[in-house]
Amino acid sequence: MPEQLALDIPDAETGTQSPQEVDLAESVLKAAGGDPLVAINSLLADADFLRDQLYTASCIMSSGMARGWKPRYERLL
Structure with missing residues (x-):
């Protein structure tokens, strides 16, 4: 997977998390170019x-x- 997964990590300056919820499954699929088999193989x-x-x-x-x-x-x- 060439892309970094989008995780909801607290901001270093404010210590708060971004207001939007991040769906890790969607993030994994997006990083795999939308191909579920590539996503599963990468996770394995x-x-x-x-x-x-x-x-x-x-x-x-x-x-x-x-x-x-x-x-x-x-x-x-």
């Missing part, structure tokens, strides 16, 4: 990348730093 690739980053971080992080916390690689439904 992002999820895989983040799982890899979480695995790497969990390997190098001491258990004392995390106070025994262990990451989950899949969300529970």
Whole structure:
């Protein structure tokens, strides 16, 4: 996806969020050029990348730093 997704992040100067609501699903589709398969494939690739980053971080992080916390690689439904 060549475009940055539009997220509703608070303004640094005022600390308030913009008044308009941002639909993340629409933002993802727009970034994928309106193609739902491209959007899904991109989200799956992002999820895989983040799982890899979480695995790497969990390997190098001491258990004392995390106070025994262990990451989950899949969300529970």
